Amino acid sequence: MRLDNDQESQNVEDRRGDGGGGGGGFGFGGRSIGIGTVVVALAASYFFGISPSVVLNALSGGGVSTQQREQTPGAPSQNHAIAQDEKTVFVRKVLGNTERTWQEVFQTQLQRNYTDPTLVIYSGQTQTACGTGQTAMGPFYCPADQRVYIDLSFYQQMRDQFGVGGDFAQAYVVAHEVGHHVQKLLGISDQVDRARARMSTVQANALSVRVELQADCFAGVWAAVAQRDNRQLIEPGEIQQGLQTAAAIGDDRLQQESGGRVMPDSFTHGTSEQRQRWLKRGLDSGDVRQCDTFAASAL
Known part of the structure; x- marks a missing residue:
C-alpha cells in the first residue's frame, strides 16, 4: 500500500508501558467456561472480532447488554506520546485513511455524519469499557467506548x-x-445486542456470523472507495x-487446524468461503x- 502521503490519524492512544501483565483464568459474568469453549472462542475471535468477551459469553450461554457494558469502568484517561516506529505509523495512517473515506461514504451514500473511533495500541492487557482486553484475544472493537484495540x-x-x-x-x-464502529454508528450493534439477549446460544452464534460478515463487507467498501479516490493506494x-x-480465518479452517472437528453451530465469524465472499462484495461494489x-437468505 502506498500510504507515504497519507496523514496519520490523531485519534490514537498509545498505552504501551502502562503495565498490566497476566491475569487469572477466563471468567465472564460469573460463569465457568470449559477449556474447550475457550479454545473455540479464542480461535474464532483471534482475527477481527468484536470484543471476544461477547463471543465467550455467547458460547457459554450468557450475554452482555450495551447497558451493562456502559456501566463498566472505562479506559485509563492518561495518554502517552505516540511512538514513531514503522508499525505504529502504519496503523495511524490506515486509521486516518478510514476516517476520510468513511466521512465521504456517510455523506454521499447515507447522508449522515461520521464520528471517528479511537484506536488504542496496547501491550499485554488493558482496561476497556467491555472488560479487560488481552493480547490473546486479537484485535477487537468495544462499542461501549467506541474504541478499536490492538496489540501490534x-x-x-x-x-x-x-x-x-x-x-x-x-x-x-x-x-x-x-x-464494527460503522455498525455502532448505524445502530446495528444495539439491535444485535437486544436480539441476542432473547436467543439461544446457537441462534446468537448465527447472528454473530452475520455481524462479522457485514464488518468484512464494510472493510471491502472502505478499500474500494479509498482506491477509487487514490488509484495508487492498493498495489x-x-x-x-x-x-x-x-480464507485463513474462517471458522471452519480455524477449527480444522486446531485439531478439532468442524462444528457449524459454534461458528461466530463465518466460513472461509463466506468471509472471502463478503469482503469481495464490498470490494466490488464500494x-x-x-x-x-x-437480509441475505444465503451467506
Missing part, C-alpha cells in the same frame, strides 16, 4: 501462525474493526492478500447497501 505483535502472529501478511492484509485488520496483488487472509448480511 498480532501482525507477527499473523505471519507466524497463519502464514498471511502484507500491507493490505494488515490494513484489513484495522478496517474490519472500524467496520497489484494486495487485494489477493486480503482475500487469502479472509456500496454499504450491498452489505446487508441480515
Whole structure:
C-alpha cells in the first residue's frame, strides 16, 4: 500500500508501558467456561472480532447488554506520546485513511455524519469499557467506548501462525474493526445486542456470523472507495492478500487446524468461503447497501 502521503490519524492512544501483565483464568459474568469453549472462542475471535468477551459469553450461554457494558469502568484517561516506529505509523495512517473515506461514504451514500473511533495500541492487557482486553484475544472493537484495540505483535502472529501478511492484509485488520464502529454508528450493534439477549446460544452464534460478515463487507467498501479516490493506494496483488487472509480465518479452517472437528453451530465469524465472499462484495461494489448480511437468505 502506498500510504507515504497519507496523514496519520490523531485519534490514537498509545498505552504501551502502562503495565498490566497476566491475569487469572477466563471468567465472564460469573460463569465457568470449559477449556474447550475457550479454545473455540479464542480461535474464532483471534482475527477481527468484536470484543471476544461477547463471543465467550455467547458460547457459554450468557450475554452482555450495551447497558451493562456502559456501566463498566472505562479506559485509563492518561495518554502517552505516540511512538514513531514503522508499525505504529502504519496503523495511524490506515486509521486516518478510514476516517476520510468513511466521512465521504456517510455523506454521499447515507447522508449522515461520521464520528471517528479511537484506536488504542496496547501491550499485554488493558482496561476497556467491555472488560479487560488481552493480547490473546486479537484485535477487537468495544462499542461501549467506541474504541478499536490492538496489540501490534498480532501482525507477527499473523505471519507466524497463519502464514498471511502484507500491507493490505494488515490494513484489513484495522478496517474490519472500524467496520464494527460503522455498525455502532448505524445502530446495528444495539439491535444485535437486544436480539441476542432473547436467543439461544446457537441462534446468537448465527447472528454473530452475520455481524462479522457485514464488518468484512464494510472493510471491502472502505478499500474500494479509498482506491477509487487514490488509484495508487492498493498495489497489484494486495487485494489477493486480503482475500487469502479472509480464507485463513474462517471458522471452519480455524477449527480444522486446531485439531478439532468442524462444528457449524459454534461458528461466530463465518466460513472461509463466506468471509472471502463478503469482503469481495464490498470490494466490488464500494456500496454499504450491498452489505446487508441480515437480509441475505444465503451467506
